[in-house]
Amino acid sequence: MIHVPAEPDGPLSDAWRHCVGTGRLDLALRRDYQDSLALLQRDIGFRYLRGHGLLSDGMGIHRTYEWQGARRTHHSFTYLDQVLDACLGLGVRPFLELGFMPAALASGRQTVFWWKGNITPPADEKEWTDLVRAVLTHLIDRYGAEEVRTWPVEVWNEPNLPDFWLNADQAAYHRLYEVTAHAVKEVDDRLRVGGPAISPGADEWLVPFAEFSERRGVPVDFVSRHAYTSGPARHVPFGVHQTLAPAADLLTQFAAPRRVLAGTRLAELPVHITEFNSSYRPDNPVHDTAFHAAYLAPVVALGGDHADSFSYWTFSDVFEETGIPTALFHGGFGLLTHRQVRKPTYHLYAFMARMGEQQLARGADHLVTRHADGRVTVLAWAPVDTTGRTPGPDRHTLRLSLPVGTAPRGEAFVRRSRVDEERGNAYTAWRHMGSPRSPERTQLDILHEAAEPARSHHRLPVENGRVDLALTLARHEVTLVEVTPVHDEAPPWWDERRLLGGETP
Template identity: 30%
Template sequence: MMRLQNILAGLAFVCGASFAAEPVKVTVDFSKPQGAFQPITNWFGYDESGYTLAPNGQALLKELSEAYSVPVYVRAHHLFTSGDGTADLKWSSTNIFTRDADGKPVYNFAIIDKIFDAWREAGVTPMVELGFMPEALSRKPSPYRIHFGEADMLSSGAQEPPTNYQEWGELVRVFTAHLVERYGAAEVGRWYFEVWNEPDIPYWHGTREEYFKLYDYAVAGVRAALPGAKVGGPATTSPRGQKGAAYLKAFLAHCAEEKSAADGKSVPLDFISFHAKGQPKLMADGNYVRMGLDKELADVREGFRIVAASPFAKLPIILSEADPEGCAACSAKENPANAYRNGPLYAAYTAASHKAMLDLAAEYQVNLISLLSWSFEFEGRGYFEGFRTLATNGIDKPVLNFFRMAGKLRGQRVAAESSGAISTDDILKNGVRGAPTVDVLATLDQGHAAVLLWNYHDDDRPGAAAEVALTLKGLPKGAKLLREYRIDEGHSNAYAAWQKMGSPDAPTTAQIAELKAAGGLHMVGRRVTAEGRYALPRSGLLLLVFGD
């Protein structure tokens, strides 16, 4: 029987088979809507705005746009940083602001226009992060450019406050006016303008009060050029930490109770942003990685508590970085725990965090609109080096296929229960360290229905497949054709295909074509019924789609 179960674990669909173990019972009732399904996974970001213009960067942006039927938002650092536009690990630049021989401001939009044009051409919508400080406006400009790994990159002059806050506000005003002229007020009015990044750590070398002043002048500049623009912040780090929580609370108090340093009026705030990060670690015996989903969810819960207790409880919340850990540019070479990024565990983790965040938002009655994955691609690097990326050298990773799956969830969220699910409260208390969590999320949009299941465990090591017995209720009559998609060791997994090739450093043209095919989201079959038993491998995801 054990041998039979191992065989079944690799099959896409099992109907009428007998199982030795009690299956996980999953019931989806499409006749019980639970409110509008809020897409939150359609947001992405990266340090190196210049990689937008790289061939693989442009291709990846188009893939992200095509994955969703709703707008896809993109956030990037270094839009105001000085330099020639060359991108590198955790660095980029646009040279938007310099001075002439008389010290007067000179604005140059040549590089930044290419970035925004590429975003628009790819069909994605900018989330405009206003940062970092131009060299000619920095309070302490030297050293300005620091290469990743050579020293503390956050000791750069790009993280300094401005020498003149009026000039900072004018830079933001001129930039916003340029965007309006180039793309139209209606289009730019759809975008979100976020002031800076993580001012509670050395991404900002000023005081908290100086950040508030920076914010005031920035939003005044945006609103002067586009009165209806959506502005917000503070993009602070982990609220589960005392410093991050205190900073977020103080910022909200500033917006609620104080006057703007720029114009003496009330401080505009249209959305609230903060960051949430997990904490994976290599276990003592060195044989496997243990994820820290509980840590990321603790950030989200504490942030929601702070917002819910503030005067801004109904404002949109943007998790403008929400990831398993903090350093996208750190590879598995620098930190072996980062090896999780290559395989399907990253996808299963993101599925589990996605549902938990939706549930926490409902519990605290806050308006969560974004789980922004800080992940993109790096040019000129080896294949599958363990960077936190969606693709490597144009080859899609399994995690990108989770986002493709998530893009098929839409309409109304419907009742869905799993006997194998671990509650969000339990994950927050204990992580997923005993039995795995086998959970489900389902939506209905007229004739389009989708059921997403995953088998997640914090420990990145082999485990038995879950045997899922699926029951569907209330499925609309028109939603009969079923498409089945999978992510696991054998499906939608270019990393596994690369390993089977012997992990080549320089794949041949034929091997690259094979890897690209393996990296897509695999539809493993079409059926007219879905009820029955499914084998769901550890770190595996299964999506069932009915209708269009």
């Protein structure tokens, strides 16, 4: 029995909901995307949204033309306004990532992804900085300086990888960062700019980035890094399989920037993990499973110890880096499939959104909080085996003694919501129905129904202001328990034994 203290040990960190990732930004013009974002914000409520392609040709911002014998540039904000209006209207702000290079401004033709984001430096630095200044000036004109100052500005994405930055040239990235950061501050010196947005395994970039910024007097307001735990991809048609490190490795990665940068100019800056997940592939079936929710539960619960934010990559399977998805469930990054079918990891986040503001206790398999109105909430998860040698335990037990109020005796109302291999798991239902690539309307209705968490309700006795809660979790289960003292308002004559007209015994 774990005795949960009555007094909180501090506020529950909300770093988990600070930001979430998305596919390239022009996907936000689609109805399916906006419907998915609306559902996400209703159930979870992220504060920021980060995606690639802000300056890529799909957004159509940077345009060139010939006039009177000269090459000229024109900046068009038609799609940018539609995308940001839609996001802001749903209560989420942009975490701006400046990239990739517009084709007409690029120094080469090398691209990444099915949608061909250009990864080369600008052919003309002035034209690039003019573009950066034009975008930020437009945003301030449209949304106001006080609002835009709350939007972080990140320079590029994973420049340590040759797939994302030509030759992974560190010096060239430093130069891009320098001219870009100064351009940002020229628009408004209270805008927040940062980087270097490195991938896992590239922490050796951090100290040179700090030394370069100090030597050159370059502004840096935050440090960004990405975190994944998967091994090399083993390809199958339209998918991959990968080994996974234990989830605790993600927490180690979250902590890396502060550890590596200790003693440098950047040591005390906010740290934003602007992408994280298990696999870095958008076609790994593990993303669709209950295993994935249980695997990430301790990361979501504890990640705020190590970073100011950690952004799940991504909220929706409306995502096309490796091409258009070939089936409803295809291993996409999203918390939601196309057509807004909720995955088990979606429910992990939705459960976190129902946790209280005060943290009472936490452990390897649980997190306990209290709301301002006295409700006590428990998030619990079953352990997983990342080696694949076992399926994980069929049952996992947890016993908690919870403080539920000042009344020494009485009863408490207990509400439990569960997701596991069978419950709250549309992926399992989809597999049972034959893995239809394009589900019909009736099949979609079944999948939405299958995605509902299993819910149960009962009462427990309160003794000395505490409730003993015994939980048995199924394999790969994530469960949310909400405990509220009962103030019974049933009339004194109510007796269920008389429902069929009999006399009270």
